[in-house]
Amino acid sequence: MDKNFWKNKKILITGIDGFVGSNLAKKLIQNGANVSGIIQKNKKSLLYFEGIYKKCKLYIGDINDNKFIKKIIKKNKFQILFHLAAQVEVGVANKDPFKTWESNIRGTYVLLNNFVNNKYIKSIIVASSDKSYGEYSKKFLPYKETYLSRAIYPYDVSKACADMISRSYASDLFRLPIIITRFANIYGPGQLNFSALIPDLINSIIKNKKFLPRGNGKDLRDYVYIDDIVEVYLLLSIKLYKNKKLSGEIFNAGMNKPMRVREVVKKIYCYANKEKEYLEILRRMKNKKTKGELNYQSMDFTKLNRYFGWKPKNKFENTIENVFKWYQKYLSSI
Numbered sequence: 001m002d003k004n005f006w007k008n009k010k011i012l013i014t015g016i017d018g019f020v021g022s023n024l025a026k027k028l029i030q031n032g033a034n035v036s037g038i039i040q041k042n043k044k045s046l047l048y049f050e051g052i053y054k055k056c057k058l059y060i061g062d063i064n065d066n067k068f069i070k071k072i073i074k075k076n077k078f079q080i081l082f083h084l085a086a087q088v089e090v091g092v093a094n095k096d097p098f099k100t101w102e103s104n105i106r107g108t109y110v111l112l113n114n115f116v117n118n119k120y121i122k123s124i125i126v127a128s129s130d131k132s133y134g135e136y137s138k139k140f141l142p143y144k145e146t147y148l149s150r151a152i153y154p155y156d157v158s159k160a161c162a163d164m165i166s167r168s169y170a171s172d173l174f175r176l177p178i179i180i181t182r183f184a185n186i187y188g189p190g191q192l193n194f195s196a197l198i199p200d201l202i203n204s205i206i207k208n209k210k211f212l213p214r215g216n217g218k219d220l221r222d223y224v225y226i227d228d229i230v231e232v233y234l235l236l237s238i239k240l241y242k243n244k245k246l247s248g249e250i251f252n253a254g255m256n257k258p259m260r261v262r263e264v265v266k267k268i269y270c271y272a273n274k275e276k277e278y279l280e281i282l283r284r285m286k287n288k289k290t291k292g293e294l295n296y297q298s299m300d301f302t303k304l305n306r307y308f309g310w311k312p313k314n315k316f317e318n319t320i321e322n323v324f325k326w327y328q329k330y331l332s333s334i
């Protein structure tokens with residue numbers, strides 16, 4: 001990849017204090033980019049834990065705040081935008097859809113609308129999600145970019161709406177240079193959403209807490225490592241910057257190797273030498289049923305591979321040790 005490309009490029013990342021945002025900012029700064037971000041005072045995140053925040057310009061506020069967003073964009077000559085900010089907790093969205101829809105839907109059009117007719121912006125990557133597809137039955141796995149959205153649950157709907165709104169801003173009416181990404185579940189250092197499976201499992205092991213399964217463990221999920229995702233973000237952003245014709249394209253990424261939730265539990269508990277506890281969790285999973293969550297998801301990355309030769313490099317088994325150690329270090333520091 002063209003590393004020199006990033007030198008002094010003016011970049012804005014929304015949700016820079018989140019899991020993906022912090023990791024992306026770290027990589028961009030390493031490559032010499034001039035990084036700004038919008039934050040919501042999330043002081044416990046990787047951005048602070050690793051001191052990344054000292055090397056970027058941060059604006060504290062809400063992406064729903066039109067005046068705030070307008071001012072930031074007017075003041076800077078951003079060439080590249082990564083829109084990652086979102087309320088990402090499925091459980092929170094199920095309980096309180098309003099707040100999630102405000103951030104994830106309104107937040108997206110407030111942001112994008114402020115870039116219309118901006119002469120500096122050359123590349124916008126919007127984080128949609130595998131959840132924007134809603135539910136397809138097992139025989140349709142892996143999900144392809146051509147599948148229409150069947151989203152009905154609040155978080156899924158919020159991502160599907162943001163996805164469509166972004167495509168509208170990429171249309172011939174507004175001509176914003178936008179690529180939309182629909183990635184599988186991302187995991188790795190810096191993920192602090194402890195309602196997500198992997199952080200929840202590791203946290204339970206480290207703190208010697210009972211892991212409370214949400215379902216029977218038979219759901220299929222696709223897990224892709226954060227370093228692979230950061231690589232896709234950089235790749236897509238450069239490609240779009242250099243070729244505006246890619247605007248409006250959608251790209252999936254994942255491993256296309258779904259695992260059952262119970263398989264993930266097993267791999268992590270066995271890594272920590274806790275086979276007995278794993279069997280106990282299996283017993284607790286019996287007759288449990290998730291509500292408001294999708295059962296089968298895995299992402300087909302053929303399009304990314306066909307266009308740019310991308311495929312994931314990190315196998316789940318090879319990353320567990322690194323991820324586990326990161327949480328040990330992080331959790332002992334807070």
Ligand SMILES: NC(=O)c1ccc[n+]([C@@H]2O[C@H](COP(=O)([O-])OP(=O)(O)OC[C@H]3O[C@@H](n4cnc5c(N)ncnc54)[C@H](O)[C@@H]3O)[C@@H](O)[C@H]2O)c1
Nearest residue numbers: 015017018019020040062063084085086103127129185186
């Ligand atoms: N982590 C995953 O598995 C995954 C998978 C597919 C897609 N995504 C998408 O990637 C993006 C980043 O996810 P993440 O895992 O880093 O989540 P995260 O929760 O770690 O980060 C999201 C950030 O957005 C910020 N935010 C939320 N609402 C905001 C608002 N109204 N104004 C300003 N900031 C706001 C939060 O403070 C947080 O720092 C999200 O859009 C998510 O939907 C994530």
